[in-house]
Amino acid sequence: MSQSRIPCASDSRIPAFLIAGTHSGVGKTTVTLGIMAALRARGLVVQPFKVGPDFIDPTHHTAVCGRPSHSLDPFMMGVEGVRRSFAGALPGADVAVVEGVMGLFDGMDGGDVSSTAQVARILDIPVLLVINVHGMSRSAAAVEMGFVEFDPELRMAGTILNRVGSERHLHMLKSCLEKPVYAALPRDKEREIESRHLGLVMGFEEKHDIAALAAWVEGHAEIDRMLKLSAPIPALQGKASPRKKAVRIGVAMDEAFCFYYYDNLLELERCGAELVYFSPIRDSLPDVDGLYIGGGYPELHAPALEKGSARRQIKEASENGMPIYGECGGLMYLGEELVMETARYKMAGGLPGSTIMTGKLVALGYARAEAVEHNPLAGVGRSILGHEFHYSRFECERDACFAYRMSRGRGIYEGRDGLVEHNTLGAYLHAHFFSLSSEHFIEVCQRYKRT
DSSP, rough: OOOOOOOOOOOOOEEEEEEESTTHHHHHHHHHHHHHHHHHHOOOEEEEEESSOSHHHHHHHHHHHSSSSSEHHHHOOOOOHHHHHHHOOOOOOOOEEOOSSSSOOOOOGGTTOOOHHHHHHHHHHHHEEEETTOOOOOOOHHHHHHHHHHHHHHEEEEEEEEEEOOHHHHHHHHOOOOOEEEEEEEEOHHHHHHHHTTEEEEGGOOOOOOHHHHHHHTTTTTTTHHHTEEEEOOOOOOOOOOOOOOOEEEEEEESEOOOOOOOHHHHHHHHEEEEEEEOOOOOOOOOEEEEEEEOOGGGHHHHHHHTTTTTHHHHHHHHTTOOOOOOTTHHHSSSSEOOOOOEEEEEEOOSSSSEOSSSOOOOEEEEEEEEOOOSSSSSOOOOOEEEEESEEEEETTOOOOOEEEEESSOOOBEEEEEEEEETTTSSEEEEEEGSHHHHHHHHHHHHHHHH
8 A cells, every 4th residue: 555644734725636527427426435445544534525415425425434425515505605514524634525416517507506617616626537438548638628628717637537448548548638647447347336326325325345445446546646636725704603502403314314414414503403313213202392304215114114103203293383394205204194106104194295106206406495484494585495306296285384485496386395284394395504594493492492
């Protein structure tokens, strides 16, 4: 193993780089995990990040790096939110590695917003472009030139060549590429299968062979050269003092509910919440003043959720006025039933309606809503930004009360989302808390606690 100096972040910079792709499916996630594993094998503390609203890739980052991966998304978080999340996660890290999303320049509605390139410019971070070179030689130079010249403001440090066929193939590629080649990874059937598999399972479900990943990259990459790349550490506008823990908020966390933006959890803690994690599959409802039930795969665990004791306890808590917020998978669990193709399962029953699994994609994309009715998460008039991704529809009465009016996205019914009953709110929209104030939810939980 190469012996490299352990890099140390200065007051203003940290060793850092962003791994981008020419398009989706280029092997970006497998390459990223391999580089993270190689850095860890050298004894470095690696802080991972992921561009976009992805919930799955960050769990693989966390499994390999041993530190929570943070999402970076300018649409949901704002430019300052991206800088804040990046800087806030760096203390204690030796190097930061950011994985891009889709192709380098692919943003919302075919534009630049929330593209990997926009995040790279916001952070002024050097970019390593992954090119799948299978079946090409000099054409790779044309691809490189196009990406370099498309946006001169980007710090294009060099390339990572994936699926290199042989030493002769690599020699041809290097003879025509202009930018430095930081890694030349050979074709590997096992890695190709792993790459396709990664998007289907969560990081905690996949046992990564970190040593094998590290060895694979270490033998074909210039890690020392990567560690010479760096990015400025954004200056934070004042450091928030930790607040006294005013309320206890239960957070559903298990194989059924595992889609959370890590910054959302940090925001709740920053605003005065003590987070109590529990499994609706295995645990009883803990002694808490409010509930946050994130997204996930309740349809894959419906029989266990139906049998769980938490289901009836959550319904009772909802009827007693406990503030409860569920998003996507949480919405599905808070309904009366979850209806599958061959069976139907009772859910918590805190919201009047049931989820019907469709077997096809119903909604995918960024979402924007305005709170138009009182609800536990956001004050009336507040804008809420997030993302939708679901293969189900939620059927409720036509006179149901919806807290959100959508200006972008599908929602539950005809551009409305955020079904409200008592003090329980369920929505398909996965909200990022940087777009709203977590203090509202904390205050509602405090009022419930006093009663």
